[in-house]
Amino acid sequence: MQLELRIEKLVQGGEGFARLPDGRACFVQGALAGEFCRVELTRDKKDFAHGKLVKILERSPDRETPRCANYNKCGGCSLQHLSAEKQALYYESVSRENFRRLAHADLPENFKIHMGPAWGYRNRARVVISRAKDGKVRYGFRMQKSNGIIPFANCPVLTPAVNEFLKANASKIYEESVQNAKRPPRNFELDVNVFDNGNGKVSYYYKGMPAADFEKKAVSVVEIAGKKIRSDASVFFQSNLSLLPELVYAVQNAVDEGIASGEASDAWLIDLFSGVGFFAAILKDKFKKITTVERDDGCLKHAKENLSGGGNVENVSAPAEDWLAKNVVDCPATLIVDPPRTGLPPSALDAIVKSSVNRVIYVSCDPVTLARDFTKFREAGFCLKKAEGFAFYPQTPHLEMLFVLSR
Ligand SMILES: C[S@@+](CC[C@H](N)C(=O)[O-])C[C@H]1O[C@@H](n2cnc3c(N)ncnc32)[C@H](O)[C@@H]1O
Incomplete structure (x- = not known):
C-alpha cells in the first residue's frame, strides 16, 4: 500500500517519522524532516509501521546527494542524504529526545556535539x-x-x-x-x-x-x-583518530574536575573496559595507583606496555563484573567506564553503586543502554553533571557520548 506522508522529524536510527492517517507512527528510511513523500508500507504492525521512500514530493533544503555508490546497499552510512552541518543538529535533537523518552530526564542545557571531518575519518x-x-x-x-x-x-x-x-x-x-x-x-x-x-x-x-x-x-x-x-588490528581501538583528542581532553577535564571538587581522588584510577589501557595511559601521571580491567586477553600485553615506566599499576585481564565482585573499592576512586554497546553488566553497575565511588566518567557508544544505566545510577543517588556528544561516525546515526555522574 502507498501513502503520501509528511515527515515530522528524524528519530533514533536516522529514520524519518510520520503519522499514518489512523495515528500510528510510521518510520521511513531515507526521508528527512519536513519532506512530503510517497511511501510504500513495508511492515504494518498494530502500533507502528515501516515504510519505503518511493518519491519525494516536497524536498528538504537539507537534502544532499549521497556521495557513495553503495548508499542504501551496504547499510553503513544511512545518513548521507542529510548535509553534514545538519547532522550535528540531528545528533543533538535525537539525543535529547531519546534521553527524555528513555530516562525521563533532560540532558543539560549546554550538551554539545563535537564534530570532526565528515568524510575520510574512519581509521x-x-x-x-x-x-x-x-x-x-x-x-x-x-x-x-x-x-x-x-x-x-x-x-x-x-x-x-x-x-x-x-x-x-x-x-x-x-x-x-x-x-x-x-x-x-x-x-x-x-x-x-x-x-x-x-x-x-x-x-x-x-x-x-x-x-x-x-x-x-x-x-x-x-x-x-x-x-x-x-x-x-585484532583488538578494539577507537575508530576516529581526528576527533579522538577531543574525547580525551573531555575525559581529562572530567578527571581534573573530579579531583579538584573532592568527589573523586588521585589515589586510585580504575579504568574498566580499558582495551589496551587507552585512557589510563594518557592519565597515568595524575594518579598514585592505577588499575585497568579488560576482558580481551589480546589487550593485556599492550596495556602493560602502554602503562609501563614505573608507578603502582595493575593490568587485569578479566570481565569487569568479575573484577568488581572480587575487589572492594573503599575509597572515592576516579572511575572511568567505557563498555561495549550492551552497556554495563547489571552486576558491575550494582557493585559500583555499592562501592565508595562517588563519581563515574561513563563513555558510551549506545544511547539506549546509556539511558538505561543512567536510570539505575539515579536510583542510587547519582545525578548527571555533564554530557557531551562526539560524532565519531558522521554519515551514520551513531554517536559516542560522555556522561559524568556524581553523588
Ligand atoms: C568501547 S571499547 C573501549 C576500550 C578502551 N576504553 C578504548 O578507548 O580503547 C570496550 C572494551 O570493553 C571490552 N569488554 C567487553 N565486555 C567486557 C567485560 N564484561 N569486561 C571487561 N571488558 C569488556 C571489549 O573487549 C573492548 O575492548
Missing part, C-alpha cells in the same frame, strides 16, 4: 576479501543482516590511507592467508581487520595469521594527545 574497519569466479580478488563490507558482501573500490568514510592500502594489498593478503592456512585457493571469504595509525602505517589482522607475522603486520603505535599508544 579502522573490518572488510571481507574474496576471489570471484573470474579469479579476481575483491573486497567489501559484509552486509548487516545477511552474509552477503558489498564490494567497494573506495569507501568515502574510510581514511585515504586505508583505501589505498586495500587497493594495493587486498590480493596479496588473500594469497598470503591461502598459503598460511594451507587451504586450496577456492572461493573462501577472508575477514580482515585493517587499522590506520594516522601516521603512515596501516596494519592488518586475520584469523590464522602466523604468530611470527603478528608484530610486524598487526601491531601499531598511535600517537594521541602527545602519548604513544600501542595496539594491534
Whole structure:
C-alpha cells in the first residue's frame, strides 16, 4: 500500500517519522524532516509501521546527494542524504529526545556535539576479501543482516590511507592467508581487520595469521594527545583518530574536575573496559595507583606496555563484573567506564553503586543502554553533571557520548 506522508522529524536510527492517517507512527528510511513523500508500507504492525521512500514530493533544503555508490546497499552510512552541518543538529535533537523518552530526564542545557571531518575519518574497519569466479580478488563490507558482501573500490568514510592500502594489498593478503592456512585457493571469504595509525602505517589482522607475522603486520603505535599508544588490528581501538583528542581532553577535564571538587581522588584510577589501557595511559601521571580491567586477553600485553615506566599499576585481564565482585573499592576512586554497546553488566553497575565511588566518567557508544544505566545510577543517588556528544561516525546515526555522574 502507498501513502503520501509528511515527515515530522528524524528519530533514533536516522529514520524519518510520520503519522499514518489512523495515528500510528510510521518510520521511513531515507526521508528527512519536513519532506512530503510517497511511501510504500513495508511492515504494518498494530502500533507502528515501516515504510519505503518511493518519491519525494516536497524536498528538504537539507537534502544532499549521497556521495557513495553503495548508499542504501551496504547499510553503513544511512545518513548521507542529510548535509553534514545538519547532522550535528540531528545528533543533538535525537539525543535529547531519546534521553527524555528513555530516562525521563533532560540532558543539560549546554550538551554539545563535537564534530570532526565528515568524510575520510574512519581509521579502522573490518572488510571481507574474496576471489570471484573470474579469479579476481575483491573486497567489501559484509552486509548487516545477511552474509552477503558489498564490494567497494573506495569507501568515502574510510581514511585515504586505508583505501589505498586495500587497493594495493587486498590480493596479496588473500594469497598470503591461502598459503598460511594451507587451504586450496577456492572461493573462501577472508575477514580482515585493517587499522590506520594516522601516521603512515596501516596494519592488518586475520584469523590464522602466523604468530611470527603478528608484530610486524598487526601491531601499531598511535600517537594521541602527545602519548604513544600501542595496539594491534585484532583488538578494539577507537575508530576516529581526528576527533579522538577531543574525547580525551573531555575525559581529562572530567578527571581534573573530579579531583579538584573532592568527589573523586588521585589515589586510585580504575579504568574498566580499558582495551589496551587507552585512557589510563594518557592519565597515568595524575594518579598514585592505577588499575585497568579488560576482558580481551589480546589487550593485556599492550596495556602493560602502554602503562609501563614505573608507578603502582595493575593490568587485569578479566570481565569487569568479575573484577568488581572480587575487589572492594573503599575509597572515592576516579572511575572511568567505557563498555561495549550492551552497556554495563547489571552486576558491575550494582557493585559500583555499592562501592565508595562517588563519581563515574561513563563513555558510551549506545544511547539506549546509556539511558538505561543512567536510570539505575539515579536510583542510587547519582545525578548527571555533564554530557557531551562526539560524532565519531558522521554519515551514520551513531554517536559516542560522555556522561559524568556524581553523588
Ligand atoms: C568501547 S571499547 C573501549 C576500550 C578502551 N576504553 C578504548 O578507548 O580503547 C570496550 C572494551 O570493553 C571490552 N569488554 C567487553 N565486555 C567486557 C567485560 N564484561 N569486561 C571487561 N571488558 C569488556 C571489549 O573487549 C573492548 O575492548
